[in-house]
Amino acid sequence: MTDETSEPQAHVIVELDVVDGWPPVASERVWAHDLGGDRYVVDNPPWFVRDLAVGDVVRAVAPGTDRHPVFVELLERSDHCTIRLVVFRAGPLGGDLARAIEPFRRLGVYAEGAGRYGMLALDVEPDAPLTDLVAVLRAGVDDGSWEYEEGRIFGAWRAATSD
Template structure:
């Protein structure tokens, strides 16, 4: 049985963003010094649920992220609501119908969503783009990251 572990991912903070210097992700330990990311990253860009991370032991028992060794086939989008949570509820429901796992974060108006390999990232992107065109939200497209393989 796989062991549940936590991985600290150091973040580059520029002009106060993101509001944290480390994101801790729930993961499952694999063999040796690797673990598979289970939670949806909020601030760790170019990292998604299902990715395999190379880790090193941390002083507090939480593993430290050293790099990604394998993609898991998931894509991670983040969005910010512009008019509160009520107008975004139908969008969230639609995204869930499309197979995405959508979660609010502990930061007001910020949401994260995971698109698993069996869902269609282009359809999810289109739903987000339509909501953005209506002024309901602004979103971050993982396909714009330097290593754009994060979106399947």
């Protein structure tokens, strides 16, 4: 999550391309801090939007005074990355998102669940313990708890995941 001192003031709508039923939604709302001038800082890791992370500055324009702003473009990338997990109901955690979040919380990694889809979105800060995080992710894959994908990564993440 960003270092902003106030609560996020806006939802930014990001329209998605649905291919073969995925993602299961045509748009996603992310929390953001309004910087003014149609600029917003993303404040939560997205579940479906690719190439977007906490701390990114985006341009979004509201189609009306009573409507949420809609994403237009990425203006500045943050040093955060976004990792998404699908937690399997048939796995050892029984699809329990709270149990799936716990090992990430212990590492200081913010995780947000989308119970309807059995998913977690992780906000990985640049100073996160990447070696430990990758070990937890791989252990969950190995024991059948989840699968994960890289929504947006940075160079240190690539180095930590290369074998």
